[in-house]
Amino acid sequence: GENVEQHPSTLSVQEGDSAVIKCTYSDSASNYFPWYKQELGKRPQLIIDIRSNVGEKKDQRIAVTLNKTAKHFSLHITETQPEDSAVYFCAASMWSGGGADGLTFGKGTHLIIQP
């Protein structure tokens, strides 16, 4: 089955700086890569996702890049703000016209924004 590794487990950055979280996956058939944000005591929420037919996707201060050859993808957050503090999870899934797998998640990155 799929295995997703996520690094670092904890990331502390100064407010206004950029943060980068990296994930690698093992199954070359995976083609859907979402990122979820979970604030303390709350449910995970999707912040951005990317499919294997593109190499990069941006949404305001958040971007995701995908390197299918190397089987890794990364989350980039620019101009970090206090409300960005949370646990971030990457995930991978395989989808085809005949169906799909469930998501395999990384173990999470605790992002701390220092004032």
Added chain:
Amino acid sequence: DGGITQSPKYLFRKEGQNVTLSCEQNLNHDAMYWYRQDPGQGLRLIYYSQIVNDFQKGDIAEGYSVSREKKESFPLTVTSAQKNPTAFYLCASSRRLAEEQFFGPGTRLTVL
């Protein structure tokens, strides 16, 4: 957020007892999922269902069972065969597989 609900919020169970966790959604989503979340472990997939009357095992299905008799409902039973059932359980749904998943508020199960 009210589109997918889980009950109860907290659940206590004695060792050796089966317990069923409820998950309901009114989003008209075809796919539903159950995850287990442990500290430092991320979310691990227990079972998922693409459509009514069909479901597939995830990565950690042993000791769990599910049913999908209605589109809106996907209950999870934690059986006495589950060796370490104390955890936070999250249910999710999506319009189809490999699309955005919407999570419920979770059920925290404690085995005494």
